[in-house]
Structures are given as C-alpha cells and as structure tokens.
Amino acid sequence: MIAQDFGFFVRESFIGMNRSRLMTFIAMATIAVSLIVFGFFLLLTVNLNNFTSLLTEKLEVRLFLKHSLTRSEIKEFQDRIRRLNGIKSITFVDRDDAWAEFQKNYKSMGIVGTVGKNPLPHSISLHVQKEAAIEPMVSYLKKFDYYVDDVVYGSEIAKRVESFSQFAKGAGLVLVLLLGSSTLLIIVNTIRLTVLARQEEISIMRLVGATNLFIQLPFLIEGFIIGVIGAVVAITTLSIGYNWLGDTIVASVPFMPLVFQLKQLMFIYCIVGVVGTFIGMLGAFISVSRMLRYQL
Amino acid sequence: MIELKQVHKNYDNGHVALEDISLVIGRNEFVYLIGPSGAGKSTLLKLIFRSELPTSGEIIIDRFLLSRIANRQVPYLRRSIGMIFQDYKLLPRRTVYENVAFALSVMHFPRKKIRRQVCHVLELVGLEQKMDRMPHQLSGGEQQKICIARAIVNNPPILLCDEPTGNLDPDTSWEIVQLLTKINARQTTVVMATHDTEIVDGIPKRVVAMEKGRIMRDQQLGGYIE
Structure with missing residues (x-):
C-alpha cells in the first residue's frame, strides 16, 4: 500500500465519522465507560495482590x-x-x-x-x-x-484477604467480559451505520475492482480512532480518579499499602489503551466483514 | 476474450434466468445483446462481471476461469472489465474528476498518473471543461459519459454496457453509442445490452438476440429484427 493511499483512507474515515456523529460519540463514550470500569478492576486487583503478598510475607x-x-x-x-x-x-x-x-x-x-x-x-x-x-x-x-x-x-486474616481477592478477581473478570462484549456490540452497530450509509459507495468501489482490504481500511481506521479516543478519556479519568482516591484513603488510613509506583500504573494504563484500541478495530472489522460477505 | 460454455442460471426462487448459453466473443468485437426485458441480458452481463455465479457451465474471461477464481481475485478480474449502467452509479458527493479518479485510486495508481489519465479520458468523452462539477449539475447524457470515463480510465480490454441509453433521449443516445464505437476502435471489446431498435439498426454490429433466457439468434451485422 502506497503512502498516498493512507491519506485517502484517513480522509475517508473522518468523512464516515462526520456523517454519523452521534453514534460515533456514543461509541466513544461507551468504550470510555467500559474501559474505566475495566481499569478500575485492574487497579483493584493489583492492589489486592500487593496487599495479600505483603500479608503472606509477614505470615x-x-x-x-x-x-x-x-x-x-x-x-x-x-x-x-x-x-x-x-x-x-x-x-x-x-x-x-x-x-x-x-x-x-x-x-x-x-x-x-x-x-x-x-x-x-x-x-x-x-x-x-x-x-x-x-x-x-x-x-x-x-x-x-x-x-x-x-x-x-496469623492465618485467619490472610485467608479472608485471599478469598476476598479471589472473589474480586472473579467478579472483575466476569464484569469485564460482559462490558467488553457489550462495548463490542455497540461499536459493531455504530460502524455498521456508517457502513450502511456508504453502501452505495462500497458497491461502486467493488465495481471498479477495489480489494476488500481497500474497502475495509477506512472503517478500521475509524474504529481505531474511536478506540483511541475512548481509551484516552478512560485513562485520564482513571489516573485522576485513582490519585484522588488514593490520597483520600492514605489520608485516613496511613499504613494502607496502595500501589503508587509509576511503572505499575503505566502498565495498567497501557493495557487499558491497548484493549480499547483493539475493541474499536475489532468492532469495525466485524461489521465491515459481515457486510462484505453478503455482497458479491 | 469472453467465452461461455453451456451456462445455466437458476435463481433460488426457481426462476430460470439463463438456459444453455454458449457464446464466444472475440477480441475487439462490438456486440449488441438484445431482447425484451427479462430475457436474461442483465443476468448474462452480471455473470461475466462475476457479481453472480452460474448454476452450471463455464465462463472464461480473458485469462480468468471464473469458476476457479477465489473471491479475493475478483477485484483483479474487475479491473480488466469496465461496466456502465443505465443509472450511472456515480458518487453523488464527489466531483466529476473525483468520480473517475476514484477507480484509479482503488488500483493504487500514483497521483500524477491518475491526474494524467483522468484528464485524458475526460477529454475523450468531452467533459474536460466540467471536471469540477458535481454529477447532479450535469445532464443525463453527461452523467453517462462520466460513467463511461470511469469504466475505461484504466484501459480495460472489455467494456460491458447495461442499457446505457435507457434513460436518454435519442440524440444523446446516438452520441453515447458513437462514443462506445470510438472506444471499441481503441482495442476494447464492447458488449452492450439494449432494446433500442434505432441504434441497433442504425449502427449495425454483431447482434445476439435473447428471449426467455435463451439465445435465439446470433448474427454478424444484424438488425434488431431478423
């Protein structure tokens, strides 16, 4: 693919998003909210792990x-x-x-x-x-x-912390999966609206011999942009929220071993970002592929 | 160039669209495909364009054996076939120039070459003065010329025309068909489905007459009526 095509694809994807502004906004917001919950559970899990391992060490x-x-x-x-x-x-x-x-x-x-x-x-x-x-x-x-x-x-307390952290991990996982699939559904439908809006254009593209990849790319870029913006919103909210919550907790319970290492937090935020981007692109991919399959 | 061997096409609802069609169209031929509505002309063109698959039989286009090519090869087949339609199928929100250039962008042509070829082809169809207009600002005949320009901009060896003059007045229809013969003279095989008797009789070419999914007549320099 030549570099000049890339500009073409990016332009096309912005045209697509502009055409269905409301749904694009809703998709971004859904990704952001789901990622915030996802990130929250990641942070909770990391802290619980940290807490239990400290306890076990002291055991x-x-x-x-x-x-x-x-x-x-x-x-x-x-x-x-x-x-x-x-x-x-x-x-x-x-x-x-x-x-x-x-x-x-x-x-x-x-x-x-x-x-x-x-x-x-x-x-x-x-x-x-x-x-x-x-x-x-x-x-x-x-x-x-x-x-x-x-x-x-001191086994009793360790046991309780352990079982609580198990529960939190399980519940977090279930919630994240649920949220992930509902987010995916919303993205699929959002992008499908833009796909449908451009159905005529797509059929003309096929007419003049466009490959599937050529047709898909603008939509994938659209999904990517939606994912990235959703992720940026989520990460910003998470980091501000976590710092605020952390400060509040530490102010009232000084010995609470909260994770504040930049490296670990960055890692979590990276996961959140990657997951958001991935969901955005996967959603776009699913909706376009479905569309392409039914049209010869 | 185009070869159909015992092609049948049945639709899922049981309707028989084509029955035992065998047809050979050579390089640089100009063929009228005539017959009443529902005779199977459009279906035949769709099969050649591979937007539909035959129920049985074999179709060979240029170097492609249509029953053997994978879906992902279809775009490459279509790059060697230009197609024009009764309803033009233009992108409404793009200029004349962009509508034609689009076909070349899809094939990853470099921008300079796109510019050169689009200008050239618009000159050929006589729209070089109107390349920055939007399609809806132009007449039907001019829109059909954009469609033709888009179909031939990459010099495909085959041009399929599905009722290209169906929506046009007689004078404009003449102009369009003149243009098609000009394109035919540039080493392009042209297959034109039509039921415009005046044109078929006025510019005699090979005629393939169809009725109820069958070929009834195949005649060099034939008229609309035998």
Whole structure:
C-alpha cells in the first residue's frame, strides 16, 4: 500500500465519522465507560495482590518453646524442623533478644516496669513456602509437645484477604467480559451505520475492482480512532480518579499499602489503551466483514 | 476474450434466468445483446462481471476461469472489465474528476498518473471543461459519459454496457453509442445490452438476440429484427 493511499483512507474515515456523529460519540463514550470500569478492576486487583503478598510475607509461624529445654535440645529440635518439606526459612529467636525488642517497641506503654524480669520463652520463627501449607504444618508442629509450648500464626486474616481477592478477581473478570462484549456490540452497530450509509459507495468501489482490504481500511481506521479516543478519556479519568482516591484513603488510613509506583500504573494504563484500541478495530472489522460477505 | 460454455442460471426462487448459453466473443468485437426485458441480458452481463455465479457451465474471461477464481481475485478480474449502467452509479458527493479518479485510486495508481489519465479520458468523452462539477449539475447524457470515463480510465480490454441509453433521449443516445464505437476502435471489446431498435439498426454490429433466457439468434451485422 502506497503512502498516498493512507491519506485517502484517513480522509475517508473522518468523512464516515462526520456523517454519523452521534453514534460515533456514543461509541466513544461507551468504550470510555467500559474501559474505566475495566481499569478500575485492574487497579483493584493489583492492589489486592500487593496487599495479600505483603500479608503472606509477614505470615510467620511462631513456636514458643518450653522453658525447661536445654540449649542442645533446642538445637536438635531446630534441625528436625529444618528437614521438613515446605519450610522457607527458620530462625531461632533468643528470649533475651525478644525481650529487648519488646521493650524497645512498647516503651511508651509503660508495661515494662510492671513486668520486671523477662517473661518470654525462647522461640522459633518459621516461614512456610505456601500459604496453604500453614494449617497442616501448625497441627503437625503442635504434636511436638515435649518442645513446643504454643504455636501462634496469623492465618485467619490472610485467608479472608485471599478469598476476598479471589472473589474480586472473579467478579472483575466476569464484569469485564460482559462490558467488553457489550462495548463490542455497540461499536459493531455504530460502524455498521456508517457502513450502511456508504453502501452505495462500497458497491461502486467493488465495481471498479477495489480489494476488500481497500474497502475495509477506512472503517478500521475509524474504529481505531474511536478506540483511541475512548481509551484516552478512560485513562485520564482513571489516573485522576485513582490519585484522588488514593490520597483520600492514605489520608485516613496511613499504613494502607496502595500501589503508587509509576511503572505499575503505566502498565495498567497501557493495557487499558491497548484493549480499547483493539475493541474499536475489532468492532469495525466485524461489521465491515459481515457486510462484505453478503455482497458479491 | 469472453467465452461461455453451456451456462445455466437458476435463481433460488426457481426462476430460470439463463438456459444453455454458449457464446464466444472475440477480441475487439462490438456486440449488441438484445431482447425484451427479462430475457436474461442483465443476468448474462452480471455473470461475466462475476457479481453472480452460474448454476452450471463455464465462463472464461480473458485469462480468468471464473469458476476457479477465489473471491479475493475478483477485484483483479474487475479491473480488466469496465461496466456502465443505465443509472450511472456515480458518487453523488464527489466531483466529476473525483468520480473517475476514484477507480484509479482503488488500483493504487500514483497521483500524477491518475491526474494524467483522468484528464485524458475526460477529454475523450468531452467533459474536460466540467471536471469540477458535481454529477447532479450535469445532464443525463453527461452523467453517462462520466460513467463511461470511469469504466475505461484504466484501459480495460472489455467494456460491458447495461442499457446505457435507457434513460436518454435519442440524440444523446446516438452520441453515447458513437462514443462506445470510438472506444471499441481503441482495442476494447464492447458488449452492450439494449432494446433500442434505432441504434441497433442504425449502427449495425454483431447482434445476439435473447428471449426467455435463451439465445435465439446470433448474427454478424444484424438488425434488431431478423
């Protein structure tokens, strides 16, 4: 295809959009709205993933050991645990270090003085490789009652966050698919209106020997432009909205681990842009191909 | 150039449009296709143009075997066939020049060459002074000339004409047919469907007479009535 043809196609596509202004506007707005919802769910998913992975990282199992144990018994127990499957890391925490840490952390609360001497036992801090392995691991470790006084772990909250993020991902996916197909339908119909408006022109093009590609290109460009404009509107709205929402949340819940890295956000906005453009072009392609198929 | 072998065309509703048509049209011939409405003249032209497919039989155009070519090759077949119509089929929102140039844009001609060829062909049909007008500002005869110009602008070896004078007064019809014979003299095969007796009798050429989907007569330099 020669470069001069390109100008021809672009001109043709603008003529087409100008001829059905209202539908073109509606198509752009629909793409924008769907992409905003899509982008919102992407942002939500990224944040939930970030949140759960932070939690899982912090998910430690703490084994509080019996006071009666000797150093060598502790050493021996530690080695036994280390050989178990699914353990990511284990660290021995000396009761004196733990006490120093505790004193440092809770100095302001004034309980240090009341307690007096160190009440803490020795403990072992242990991380598992997979979150799902925690429960069986804990019940297994509890059986070592000669060594273990108590096992503490924060599984409940992790489970809840995990299941919520699963749900959000599923719901998001369903919603995105629904929105995506309805957007596609609207684009198909919008472009079909411009195709129908130019049916005569198309049949004359075929008459003088235009290839299908030649006929399709102006419409594909039209779909592309509709998609891009819809995507730009969506991305602008999303980034302004997310920053505003983020600031509001952080202002009231300061430790909320929201994703603000430019790289990650840019990635999401890129996905939104690509999806919008793709839907625009796919819609155009479907409506023109349908039209071309019925006409010899 | 154009060859039809035992071509049948039935429509889905059972109507038989063409029955056992065998016809050979040589290079640079001028052929009138005559007969009453519904005789199958237009259907025959549509089959040659491959806007419809025969129910059975074989059609060979130039180097194309129509039953064998894929849909995506059809545009290339059509570039070697010019077609003109009773109702001109012009783009209403484009100038005379653009209407003709359009045919060449579709074939990816470079702009300079388009300019040159369009001017040349408009001169041939006598519309070079009106190339910036819109079709509706011109008379029927002039619109038909635009249509002819568009059909021959890329010098196709075949020109099909479906009742080209159907909407025109006798004087203008004469002018159009004179133009077609001029084009025929430039090494173009012309097939013209018509029921204009005056023209067929006035400019004798080969006549193929059709009735009810069959060829009744095929005569060199024949008149409208045998």
